[in-house]
Amino acid sequence: MSASRSAKVRWHYLAALLPAGLFALLAVSLPATAAHQVLRWEIDWVPALGVDLALRLDGLSMLFGLVITAAGAIISVYSGAYLGPHRYAGRYQVLLQSFMLAMLGLVMADNLILLFVFWELTTFTSFLLIGFTHDQSEARESARQALFVTGAGGLAMLAGFVLIGRVAGTYSLTELLSRGDILRQTPLYPAIFILVLAGAFTKSAQFPFHFWLPNAMTAPTPISAFLHSATMVKAGIYLLARLHPVLSGPPAWTITLTSFGALTALTGALLAFGQTDMKRILAYTTLMALGMLTLFLGGTHTAALVAALTFFLVHALYKSALFLVVGILDHETGTRRLDAVRGLARAMPGTAAAAAAAAMSMAGFPLFFGFIGKEIMYDGALSMDFMPGSVTLVAVSANTLMTAVAGILLVRPFLGKPPQGQVPVHEAAAALFAGPLLLGGTGILFGIIPWWVARWLVQPAVHALGHDGPPLAAHLFHGWNMPLLLSIVTLSVGVLCYVGRSVITRFLRRWLAACPLTGDAVYQGALQGVQWSGRLPTGLLQNGSLHRYLFIVMATFVGLGIWRLAAGGQPPIWGGIPSLAYREWLLVGLEAVAVAAVVVTQKRLVAISSLGVVGAGLALIFLMFGAPDVALTQLLVETLTVIIVAVVLLRLPDLQSRECGDRPVRIVDGLLALAAGTVVAVMLLNATTPPLDRDVTAYYEQYSLLAAHGRNIVNVILVDFRALDTLGEITVVALAGLAAFALIRRERHRKGGQKWEP
Amino acid sequence: MESVLAILVGVMVAGSVYLILGRNLIRFIFGLVLASNAVNLLLFTGGRLTHSRPPLIAEGASTPVGPVANALPQALMLTAIVIGFALLVFIFVLFYRAYQEIGTVDTEFMRLAEPPDAVTPGPTCPIEPKEV
Amino acid sequence: MGTLILKAATRLLVGLILVFSVYLLFRGHQSPGGGFAGALVAGTAFALFAISEGAAACRRALRIDPRLLTAAGLLTALAAGITAVVANKPFLTGLWWGWGHGAEAHVIIGTPVIFDIGVYLTVLGTILTLVLALEEEA
Structure with missing residues (x-):
């Protein structure tokens, strides 16, 4: 026990080597920054967006970096003795070092987007550190508060950065600092200013966002020493200082x-x-x-x-x-x-x-x-x-x-x-x-x-x-x-x-009690407001009734479809009744009748066989219009579906002789269904009237044999031209199969005596 | 022919929406099958119909001779049919398991995740959980 | 469901259907057929066998767990794609081995064929996984 105990504590001291090493690295560069040199290091990250993994070290970064690493090393050692063989000591150190690295990245980032990423990393790691004693509700609450306040500010800051990027044409700090007055002269200055300030003020707990900092004292004390005195709350200060020359x-x-x-x-x-x-x-x-x-x-x-x-x-x-x-x-x-x-x-x-x-x-x-x-x-x-x-x-x-x-x-x-x-x-x-x-x-x-x-x-x-x-x-x-x-x-x-401290204290307490509004109260009120405004539409839209959900989805689809068709100003295009061979009329008529049968029947077997008719009829249509591959697949799937249906569906109860639900509701459902069908039909009519652009198909026809050595163009598309799609599709097939298998097997386990809790 | 098939697609969609909106899981599955068939037919019709030969290249030719059916929507549909089948089976099994656990196929009473404040089976809609 | 007629017919048919499914798979590149159709045909054959002889007999005849078939299929398709990467071409580029060029080409084997075999195995494995599990659950 004591051996592992001291080993655990010693492990903390080992962790201190990371910040100490970084401190030494920075200190070596001290003469360079003192000579006003700027050290840069960069690799491309998202070059298309102008986001580079670029770091810079100048006097300001050096000052902050030295404080961060020195405090990091001291606090790593201190934490070892403070926490002792704590159960989550490992997690603590990982979070602490992650925070330290994020903070160091923040003050060395040479790209505004990168700076934002590090900024959010410090928010995130500090959330976990403040809530380290997560078995106390107070700690959780404070961690959440700090996360919300600084996270919201961080997002505002990102918006500000994007504006800066638009105005200056660069996210690089080095370039930005060489652009002089560009930000001060843009009409967007007020927006940039307010957004960036929102980030800095929330992070550095400026009035009126100051309330989260005292609450964050639920963190372990070394964390407070690190985050809430030397480093994280100074990130806002750093930001203000960094952008001082341009703003x-x-x-x-x-x-x-x-x-x-x-x-x-x-x-x-x-x-x-x-x-x-x-x-x-x-x-x-x-x-x-x-x-x-x-x-x-x-x-x-x-x-x-x-x-x-x-x-x-x-x-x-x-x-x-x-x-x-x-x-x-x-x-x-x-x-x-x-x-x-x-x-x-x-x-x-x-x-x-x-x-x-x-x-x-x-x-x-x-x-x-x-x-x-x-x-x-x-x-x-x-x-x-x-x-x-x-x-x-x-x-x-x-x-x-x-x-x-x-x-x-x-x-x-x-x-x-x-x-x-x-x-x-x-x-x-x-x-x-x-x-x-x-x-x-x-x-x-x-x-x-x-x-x-x-x-x-x-x-x-x-x-x-x-x-x-x-x-x-x-x-x-x-x-x-x-x-x-x-x-x-x-x-x-x-x-x-x-x-005279007792006099001042007494006066202050009375004054505080009279203060009507605190930032904390505003925050709590806002939080409750968000929850309330979330509950309102949730109660309306998400009431647990599947019928309601589906109705809303379908109605939205129909509404959007009608809006699109009406906005197009195009009346439905109908070229008159086409002249079809009688077998084609017969086939289409049979399909329609089968669909109707599925809808109205009260017997499972009638419904299943009608569905079979629909599927087989489709296969015939595919065959008639030059799609033998599809027709074959469709027929085979129909066969297998019947087998599966025979195994599963017959174990479900028969359709109720009476419809569940009120008659008026079903009438409205029926009207919506008709509307949906009409919208789809009209869209398809409109879509098929103009001549088709067959460029892609023409390419496949041209090269199917010459480049891909296949005479069946459909198959060549599947296994060669668009093989990546097919790879994704068979992955979905395999996953659906495995998921269904897991569901079936779970049932077997339960029957075997193992209890399955839903 | 496209216009006739467009109307057939409309009929299938209307039927499937009506079935899906019913409160019965079994009807829901029927609606789903109809919907996937309707979408396949929609894709096929959207690629235009020709009373012509399948998209195959004849022996001795290097490209199709004369007009052939549009190969692209066919390739799309082919995988869609197989995926639709796999997902359909998954949903079958899922519903079957739900029925075993809850004892009803009426979706209004499948509310383990979001229990209603007060929903009891009304007299108009008898729910008889079956022993399996 | 194991009636005598069904059993006798099944024994006759299953072999034929399986041969047909492999035929469909390999002719798929030139004529209607291919991995999807072939796998569905083979799946039907095994489903027929499972219904007449029982799921256990079907598993014995199959020898390997159908889930392994699914995995093997996905890996085969992936391997066909990665072959192109090894040859310093984009993932899933079709590679062919044979002689001649263009319309006169005489190819023996290509990665698209291997990919189609992967599709076949994946779909067949999935169908068998489901059919057998459902049949055993009954």
Whole structure:
């Protein structure tokens, strides 16, 4: 047991080699992207549609790719210890690695359609990951919600991409980025803008689609750390950044992104206060971060973009670390409630250190990377095109609240004295706290050497967005300027908010209770609306009565046929009564009588023999008009049908002497049947009147002997000219036979004593 | 001749639709047989009729001499007949099994998958499940 | 149904019908007939045999499971198609072996004939599968 247990855990560590290897591969290319090179790799996929399997690696892709692979490696290791010998550990790792690859593909795709494919792959794998604990209905519900919201957005985005493709004439990002203003000048810009934004906003949980992200916290904590802090929710941000060079600029872009970003940031920051579940707190602060990123991408100045990309890195580092810390607390204490545990720092020094590093970065203390991020953020806010004053105010407020939340997360669980009676807690396994410690440590390292980060990571990414600007002056101390002043304000007000947190919380809860409409409620209402609107026609059309279904099908056919004939404006073509030999009249008359007999008879044997007459009569007609092959086949099939019918049909009850169903219904059925017959007859009359184009037949006649060595043209068509059709047809025959055989044998098993449940 | 056969096709279609709309599985099968025959005849008529020889190339010639019947619809029909037969047998067996399980051939009472809210055999339509 | 007259007639007829079915199959490329018709004729012969002598006797006479016939038929047809692929031609292209060209060609065997044999076996296998299963179920 213990051997297999450790083997299973070790297997997780092996899985971490994949993201770690990819990280190393990316890191090797770091000098190239830092030198503003774009690495491309492509093979044709659907060349007819302009869809290639093309990847590109520039500064922006590099920044996102490094975060994805680094977080992927850390979380793979962490998951091994977190999950232990879980029953579905294998499935978990496969999904995790698939998601990681899809995410990496997304940020490296050089083709919009390919990007969409990866986008949907992340939606799909994240659906499975959020719903990993599928035995809980809450997890299933959240997974579905995330799937619906982000899936719907993804489809809107695809529509936007198709419009872009139509306007720009290419799906290639590289080409698109070289086309300059083409998208900004098209009258389709508003449509493209809204559709692409729908994708980005749903994926990155922007207001009013923000509700799915906190709900998605039902996922296992390492999944949340990966998907909902560092990677998936950043896909929308990536999309906005990627298309920034070709879409940004018009007021619609600036105003929409700035205002929705600000709204999301403030909503997230405020709602974070009202929570007691530490994981939900983190989810709401993630909303705040996503809002700030969107806000800054609304800007067009270099400073705003630098702020967005730097904060992306800052946030990825501290937020995934904090998620992992919460996961450790959950793992070791069994609760994520904020007020459940106290003073764990002594018992869990490693975890506490990681939490401290991450939280201090989040709060933005000097020496931490978060401090640099905050400085750059204020620099960017002051440079915004749209209401820089308000943006700065939003940034300061959001950051202030973040500082307070960071304090809550760090101080409450870790500092102070453990209360009497608290169950003793042990330090987590090294594999658990090593990851967050590494992330937190990186935060400190980057805080000390910000110029390195700027030179190798941020600057190339900003260059990829088409902004060169002067080299960033990312240093610890810029002198006494506005951003520094704002940082000081943030820190001090943040500490005040932390002290007065109970007041804010109480106020917020009252305010929330008064809020009439939440996104979640709208979503639930929409879901119910869809179900209701589905039930309505289903109840009408699909009531379980075969008669109703068939009647609708037939009536539709008749309706469409009459419409077509009427729209053609052509009266039925009737060339007068043809002169036929008496045997032909006799044959056709016999057929009609036999058909009538099948319809009216109450006796099975009469019906079967009348059907036989119909079939044999047809064979005669075929023979008369030069189709001996068909006539032969028709006769043989008739014979076999009689044999089968004799075996099966006679075991079914006789036709009821009285018709089932009401008489009026049968009269309506009869009228519909007559209409159907008339429509078919008129169509056939009209179709056979103009001379036939015999090109295809002429070809077969020409080459049947010369090319295919056969004098029977029908057979040559079957086995040579159109052999693929015949191959498909005999496959259908074989399958129908096997299916019928299975049905018969199932009955035999049941008779043999085995019970068959319908 | 095409016009007469067109009307015959119409008659067959009308008969098959009426049978298919009946609530009896056995009549349904009859309707199906009629329908497939009607479609075959429709294809044949659509390819035009000639009182001429079958599409065979005579000994000593390399292409058909004089007009021959249209080979293309014949090839289509030939496979259609065989497929129709295979599917017909499948449906036979399916209905037979359904009858054994449910004990009726009235489609209004074959509602295992979509149970009606309240359907009971009415007095006008006696359903007598047969012991097999 | 095993009356004496039927049994006697069946024994006489079945062999003849089967020979006729193979004849139909192989003349199909030049005259009316072919795989479909041949298989239906053969199926009728076996059905007759099954009705008069019983399904078990029919299975014994057949020696192999009719489902194997179906599978063999599909594989034969597929093999006829793949032969062309091996010869670097599109799937199911007809290949012929013999001498001469055009109308004077004297061909001995070609993949379309093999394909038709596949059709024959598939259809025959399907009919036998059904007839025998239904007969045994009765």
